[in-house]
Structure formats: C-alpha cells, structure tokens
Amino acid sequence: MANSNTPDIIYTKVDEAPELASASLLPIVKTFAAAAGVSVGTRDISLAGRIIATFPEGLSEDQRQSDDLAALGELVKTPTANVIKLPNISASVPQLEEAVAELQAKGYNIPSYPADPQTDAEKDIRARFDAIKGSAVNPVLREGNSDRRAAKAVKAYAQSNPHRMGKWASDSKTHVSTMGANDFFSNEKSATLPAAATARIELVEADGTTTVLKDGVSYPAGTVVDATFMSVKALSAFLAAQITEAKEQGVLFSLHMKATMMKVSDPIIFGYAVRAFLAPVFDQYAGELAAAGANPNAGLGSLLEAVESAPKAAEITAAIEAALKDGPPMYMVNSDKGITNLHVPSDVIIDASMPALIRAGGKGWGPDGNEADAKCVIPDSSYAPVYAASIADCKANGALDVATAGTVQNVGLMAQKAEEYGSHPTTFEAPADGVIRMVLDNGDVLHEHTVEKGDIWRSASTRQAPIEDWVQLAIDRQALEGCEAIFWLDENRAHDAELLKYVRPLLEKAGVADKFQIMTPEAATVQSFATIRAGKNSIAITGNVLRDYLTDLFPILELGTSAKMLSIVKLMQGGGLFETGAGGSAPKHVEQLHGENHLRWDSLGEFCALGESLKFLGQTRDNPKALVLGEAVDAATQGILDNDKSPGRKVGQPDNRDSHYFFARYWAEALAAQSDDAELAAHFAPIASALAEAEAEITADLAAPQGKPADTGGYYRNDDAKTAAVMRPSKALNDIIG
Numbered sequence: 074m075a076n077s078n079t080p081d082i083i084y085t086k087v088d089e090a091p092e093l094a095s096a097s098l099l100p101i102v103k104t105f106a107a108a109a110g111v112s113v114g115t116r117d118i119s120l121a122g123r124i125i126a127t128f129p130e131g132l133s134e135d136q137r138q139s140d141d142l143a144a145l146g147e148l149v150k151t152p153t154a155n156v157i158k159l160p161n162i163s164a165s166v167p168q169l170e171e172a173v174a175e176l177q178a179k180g181y182n183i184p185s186y187p188a189d190p191q192t193d194a195e196k197d198i199r200a201r202f203d204a205i206k207g208s209a210v211n212p213v214l215r216e217g218n219s220d221r222r223a224a225k226a227v228k229a230y231a232q233s234n235p236h237r238m239g240k241w242a243s244d245s246k247t248h249v250s251t252m253g254a255n256d257f258f259s260n261e262k263s264a265t266l267p268a269a270a271t272a273r274i275e276l277v278e279a280d281g282t283t284t285v286l287k288d289g290v291s292y293p294a295g296t297v298v299d300a301t302f303m304s305v306k307a308l309s310a311f312l313a314a315q316i317t318e319a320k321e322q323g324v325l326f327s328l329h330m331k332a333t334m335m336k337v338s339d340p341i342i343f344g345y346a347v348r349a350f351l352a353p354v355f356d357q358y359a360g361e362l363a364a365a366g367a368n369p370n371a372g373l374g375s376l377l378e379a380v381e382s383a384p385k386a387a388e389i390t391a392a393i394e395a396a397l398k399d400g401p402p403m404y405m406v407n408s409d410k411g412i413t414n415l416h417v418p419s420d421v422i423i424d425a426s427m428p429a430l431i432r433a434g435g436k437g438w439g440p441d442g443n444e445a446d447a448k449c450v451i452p453d454s455s456y457a458p459v460y461a462a463s464i465a466d467c468k469a470n471g472a473l474d475v476a477t478a479g480t481v482q483n484v485g486l487m488a489q490k491a492e493e494y495g496s497h498p499t500t501f502e503a504p505a506d507g508v509i510r511m512v513l514d515n516g517d518v519l520h521e522h523t524v525e526k527g528d529i530w531r532s533a534s535t536r537q538a539p540i541e542d543w544v545q546l547a548i549d550r551q552a553l554e555g556c557e558a559i560f561w562l563d564e565n566r567a568h569d570a571e572l573l574k575y576v577r578p579l580l581e582k583a584g585v586a587d588k589f590q591i592m593t594p595e596a597a598t599v600q601s602f603a604t605i606r607a608g609k610n611s612i613a614i615t616g617n618v619l620r621d622y623l624t625d626l627f628p629i630l631e632l633g634t635s636a637k638m639l640s641i642v643k644l645m646q647g648g649g650l651f652e653t654g655a656g657g658s659a660p661k662h663v664e665q666l667h668g669e670n671h672l673r674w675d676s677l678g679e680f681c682a683l684g685e686s687l688k689f690l691g692q693t694r695d696n697p698k699a700l701v702l703g704e705a706v707d708a709a710t711q712g713i714l715d716n717d718k719s720p721g722r723k724v725g726q727p728d729n730r731d732s733h734y735f736f737a738r739y740w741a742e743a744l745a746a747q748s749d750d751a752e753l754a755a756h757f758a759p760i761a762s763a764l765a766e767a768e769a770e771i772t773a774d775l776a777a778p779q780g781k782p783a784d785t786g787g788y789y790r791n792d793d794a795k796t797a798a799v800m801r802p803s804k805a806l807n808d809i810i811g
C-alpha cells in the first residue's frame with residue numbers, strides 16, 4: 074500500500090544494461106527531483122532480488138530483502154502509484170540457474186533449481202522458482218492497458234536522421250513457416266461468461282480415469298475464457314519438415330519463440346525443435362540423455378553441458394556435432410562463439426528477433442559469420458501471418474523509407490493479466506490421451522478438447538473491465554491523433570469474435586464506429602505498411618501478444634530501436650506506470666561494458682518515461698514544481714536529439730554516461746530558463762553553468778576508462794560501489810550532482 078514511506082516516484086531496480094545505466098542516471102534524477110521536493114526511491118524487481126526475496130530461510134538477516142514486487146503489485150492498484158518501470162529479465166531456466174549460481178558464489182544460501190523435483194521439499198522449491206521464471210514481473214505491475222508510441226520529437230528526429238536499413242531483394246528466399254493446423258490458432262475455443270464462475274480443468278481418459286489439472290480458477294462475470302492446444306505430433310512433423318526444407322532451400326533455419334512471456338508453452342515447443350534438430354541423437358541415446366538429466370527445453374547449451382558428465386560423453390557429443398553438421402545451417406546468436414539459435418531459449422525472442430531480421434533486409438547471421446536468407450519458423454499460426462505479410466511487403470516494395478514513413482502506434486489490451494499474460498497457471502502438457510475439459514462449478518462443460526499425451530493445452534482469460542478500458546483508451550487516442558485506427562481482430566478466430574461482441578457496441582455507443590476499422594492481423598499488416606509508406610499514421614489496437622510484437626516491429630523499422638518508445642500504462646485505479654522503451658534488457662550491451670567499458674544503452678526511453686512521470690505527479694498531486702521539472706525533462710530530451718547526444722555503438726565513442734551528462738545539463742538549462750517557478754530557476758542556474766563550464770573535463774573523464782575491461786562485481790547481482798565507480802567516473806560531474 075502507498076503510505077508515508079512510499080516515495081513520490083518509484084524507479085525500479087532491474088537487470089543488465091538498464092540497471093547499469095541507472096547507476097549513472099538515477100543520482101541525477103534524485104538530485105534534480107529533490108530540489109522540487111519530489112522524492113524518488115527504488116524498489117528491487119531484478120531477477121537476483123526476486124530470488125533472494127523468495128528464499129529467505131537460508132539467509133542471514135543482512136542478506137534478506139523484502140518482496141518489493143509484491144509491494145509494487147499492491148501499489149499499482151492505488152490511485153497514487155507513480156512507477157517508472159525499466160525492462161527486467163524474464164528469466165529462462167538457464168538464466169535462472171546462472172543467477173542462482175552467482176548468488177551462491179557470493180555466499181547466499183539459496184537452493185539450486187530442481188530440474189526434476191522428486192520429494193515434496195524439492196517440489197516446493199521448484200514451485201517457488203516457477204513463480205520467478207519467465208514474465209513474472211510485468212503481469213503483476215501492468216494493472217492497466219498499454220499505450221506505446223514514438224514521441225513526436227523522437228519520430229521527427231528519426232525521419233531527419235534515418236538509421237541504416239538493410240536492402241530487401243525481391244528474390245530474397247527469406248520466409249515465414251507456420252503450422253496452420255493442429256496449433257493454438259486452429260484449435261481455439263472461446264466463450265464469455267454471463268455470470269461469475271469457478272472452473273476446474275481436468276483430463277478424462279477413455280477408461281474414465283479423471284485427473285484434475287487445476288481447480289478453483291475463478292472468473293468474474295463477463296470474462297472471455299479461451300482454451301486451445303497444440304498437437305505435439307503435428308508440431309514434431311512440422312519441425313522435421315522445416316529442417317529438411319531449410320537444407321534443400323539453402324537458407325538458415327531459425328526458430329522465433331517467446332519462451333519468456335509464454336513461459337510454460339514456448340520452452341516446450343523450443344524443446345521439440347532441439348529434439349527435431351538432433352533427431353538421430355535422441356533416437357540413439359534416449360536413455361543416456363535422460364540419465365544425464367538433459368532437458369532439451371532448456372536449450373542445446375544446457376543439453377551439451379549435461380552430456381559432459383555422461384558416461385559416453387565423447388561419443389554423444391560427437392553425435393550431436395554430426396547432427397548439427399548434417400542439418401541446415403543454423404541462424405546464430407554469436408557465430409564467433411558457436412552459439413546457435415537453439416542454445417538458450419531466451420536468446421532469440423520473437424518480438425525483437427523478427428524485426429531485427431526484417432530491418433536487416435531479411436538476413437540473419439549464419440555459422441560462417443556471414444549474412445544469409447532465413448527460414449523463420451514460428452510454429453503457431455496466430456500471429457505468424459503478421460511477419461509473413463511484413464516480409465511480403467518488403468519484398469514487393471523494398472525496405473521502409475525511414476525518412477518519409479509515418480508511424481504505427483499501439484493501444485494494447487494487457488490489464489489484469491489479460492489474454493496470454495494470464496495463461497501461466499493454466500497451461501499443461503497432457504499427462505495422457507483423453508479429453509481436457511473446463512468444467513464450471515454449475516457442472517457446465519465450458520470447453521473441451523480431445524488430446525494426445527504430451528499435447529500442449531492452455532487457457533487464457535480476459536476480464537470485462539480491462540476490455541472496456543482498452544476500447545476507451547483506443548477511442549481517446551484516436552480522438553487525439555485523428556488518424557487511421559484499426560482493431561487487429563479476426564472475426565473468424567474464436568477469442569477475437571468474443572472481443573468483438575464488446576468492441577462493436579462500445580464504439581456504437583460512443584458514436585465513433587466510423588472512425589475505426591476491424592481487420593485480421595494479416596490484412597491490418599498490409600494496410601498499416603501501405604499507410605506508413607504513404608507518410609501517414611495508424612493506431613494498431615491489439616491484444617496482448619500483438620502489442621508485444623508490434624511495439625518492437627514498427628519502432629525497430631521506423632526508429633532503428635524500440636528503446637526510444639514512449640510506453641505508458643494508464644493504471645485502471647488511477648495511477649501511472651511509465652515503462653521505458655519497449656525493448657529488453659540488452660545482454661549484449663553488458664558484455665560490451667565488461668569487455669571494453671563502453672555502454673551503448675540508449676536511455677531515451679527513460680528520459681521519456683521520467684518526463685511523463687513528473688508531469689503526471691504534477692497533475693495528480695497538484696504539484697506545480699513537478700510539472701515544471703517534467704516539462705524541463707521534455708526540453709532536455711529534445712536537446713539530446715537536436716544535438717545528437719545519444720550513445721554511440723562503438724568503444725571510444727561517447728556512450729550512455731555522456732548522454733546522461735548532457736541530459737543533466739540540458740535539464741538544468743531548461744529549468745534555469747523557465748519562468749513558471751523562479752525558485753527552481755534560481756536553484757538550477759548555477760548548476761547549469763557549472764555543468765557547461767566543466768564540459769571538457771567531464772567528457773575527458775568519461776572517455777578515459779573506455780577500451781579496458783570494467784568490473785561491476787557481478788552480472789545478476791552487481792556490487793553497488795564497483796558499479797558506481799564504473800558508471801560515475803567523473804569526479805567533476807559527481808561533485809556538481811552531489
């Protein structure tokens with residue numbers, strides 16, 4: 074709950090590149106905000122922090138920490154919430170294991186992740202880890218729907234300073250392959266509950282044996298409840314065919330999944346791809362692999378590690394290498410290090426990976442270190458057509474012209490664990506052949522599917538209030554922008570048809586039905602590309618997964634990166650959650666900082682979020698000083714763009730730290746120059762001059778350490794003092810900031 078100890082603004086402590094950036098930016102933010110009486114505090118939602126909070130029993134008093142995520146989860150349900158949320162790790166199993174190992178090495182008595190829990194104690198530990206895994210933070214904090222777009226200044230900057238785009242050849246062999254049958258899309262059933270209900274999910278076998286998979290799932294009246302499944306026989310056949318076809322076509326084999334956000338279903342699908350690629354190895358060494366604890370769902374990297382300790386290690390490793398050689402060339406994460414697409418389930422994440430490939434002209438990196446065309450395997454056909462249509466558009470019309478293209482904004486349905494965010498506890502691998510059914514407490518069977526053992530069954534739900542809030546947000550945004558607005562909904566898809574039963578009457582009631590179009594995702598992709606190629610704008614009004622996909626796809630094409638996006642979550646209870654950018658936590662950037670002390674993370678998303686957060690504070694708490702601070706942030710952000718002060722990509726170029734120096738300086742200058750608050754102007758005038766006068770000294774201080782390795786004392790759990798030393802190397806700057 075919000076109380077007197079809750080800071081005015083919460084700035085989240087996260088992981089990887091954004092957390093390193095915070096070590097430099099946050100002291101500036103705190104100092105500037107304090108001048109206006111605004112307190113800025115942190116709450117730890119990092120992977121390491123969440124692990125520590127979950128396993129206090131083995132820890133000493135000073136090692137323990139509070140469950141900040143749970144506290145924030147309560148705070149976002151209050152009208153005073155004002156949270157700046159940076160991207161955090163949604164952990165795959167390998168990331169979770171690495172984080173645990175690092176904490177153990179640092180003296181934290183945390184249990185290891187039980188891959189195959191047997192005892193009750195192990196099962197309890199595993200259940201607690203499962204709650205940390207994957208998208209465990211965003212669904213808790215996102216108590217509102219999503220409004221993501223490029224701020225006008227950011228879009229204008231991209232148009233006048235277009236980033237490099239790969240060329241698209243009309244005869245490019247790059248293409249999307251998807252199942253189209255026996256998948257989540259084609260098996261979906263959906264219904265809207267007329268009254269509140271509680272459901273039981275059970276498997277009924279042919280002989281009547283009934284296994285309850287989940288009991289007591291409760292829904293308020295008006296909830297849209299979906300159920301669907303993917304046949305793993307069909308999946309395996311599909312994957313095997315794609316591997317053969319990629320080899321015949323001479324293109325890279327690539328698999329694009331969201332194993333983090335779809336944390337139960339997608340690692341399983343990923344595991345089937347690993348099995349398919351290594352089919353001869355799994356045929357010959359099934360027993361040995363099982364005995365070694367090899368888990369294909371955790372990726373090829375983890376499998377290779379497990380095999381190392383097997384009795385026939387050399388023989389199996391050789392067989393794996395032979396299978397890899399015999400297959401098509403694989404799309405690589407790092408060809409220098411031999412890290413393939415299938416090594417770690419969280420390395421290639423579809424929202425970022427597909428747009429990057431499209432931006433590059435349909436090219437991926439092959440094992441030989443060269444760019445090549447690729448087969449993009451996206452097993453489920455729900456949203457694969459969006460990428461297929463994007464690729465078709467680029468083949469026909471060439472790469473997007475960044476200088477003239479309009480923009481696609483997004484209004485995404487996301488609140489209260491809407492749609493896929495709510496599917497984590499209701500996804501199962503069928504334990505046997507039979508019928509999986511959802512039975513309501515009144516005895517009605519809501520949905521049922523005939524499944525085979527291993528089939529991946531899942532249910533997602535979407536509540537009425539979030540749907541209504543989402544439609545209203547779309548109406549408000551369209552009224553403000555006055556541009557094309559499309560609901561990306563497919564009448565012929567079960568879930569979308571249920572949503573449309575809400576959408577159409579709400580639009581009619583508001584008298585704005587003529588301002589909106591309703592199109593399948595594929596048709597909407599085609600139209601949106603045509604719209605932006607003509608220099609006009611469009612608002613994509615979508616469900617949760619398309620929100621995720623489109624807010625990387627269009628920004629990465631239009632702006633070069635989704636890091637520059639404004640990402641606002643208008644919380645349903647009146648508070649504000651301001652996310653920074655739309656991208657991830659950029660592990661590659663950490664590697665570069667550790668290797669050569671250059672951080673290319675662009676904090677533009679943080680600047681945009683900070684401005685919004687301060688202005689929101691000003692408006693909701695009647696705090697004119699916060700409003701002045703927020704408007705000055707916008708001016709500083711504009712200054713960063715106008716003067717080209719964003720970080721360079723290469724060592725030796727000004728980096729994230731330099732951009733923060735200029736941000737502080739432009740912010741102070743804007744505060745000194747404004748006339749709404751004389752006290753603030755007087756306070757910041759000397760700071761602005763001091764920052765300007767010390768430019769040569771500060772930029773020299775910031776440049777000096779670059780080129781050498783940097784030690785932050787950890788990866789998942791940095792040492793604060795070491796990180797501060799790396800990220801704040803300018804005494805002159807630190808003295809002014811204080």
Ligand SMILES: NC(=O)C1=CN([C@@H]2O[C@H](COP(=O)(O)OP(=O)(O)OC[C@H]3O[C@@H](n4cnc5c(N)ncnc54)[C@H](OP(=O)(O)O)[C@@H]3O)[C@@H](O)[C@H]2O)C=CC1
Nearest residue numbers: 160161162163333422425636656657658659660661674675
């Ligand atoms: N909201 C959230 O909390 C989100 C969290 N994630 C998590 O982040 C992790 C990595 O995700 P992944 O999808 O691989 O994406 P990355 O974070 O690796 O981003 C992909 C690429 O985008 C570019 N990029 C992203 N952000 C910035 C930035 N601020 N400045 C400059 N460039 C940027 C970088 O390109 P280049 O290398 O070319 O510079 C980067 O390598 C995962 O753990 C994932 O779960 C992902 C999405 C959202």
Ligand SMILES: O=C(O)CCC(=O)C(=O)O
Nearest residue numbers: 163208211333334621655
């Ligand atoms: O919640 C997650 O795991 C990732 C979310 C994400 O990628 C996004 O919101 O764009």
Ligand SMILES: [Mg+2]
Nearest residue numbers: 424621625655
């Ligand atoms: Mg995303």
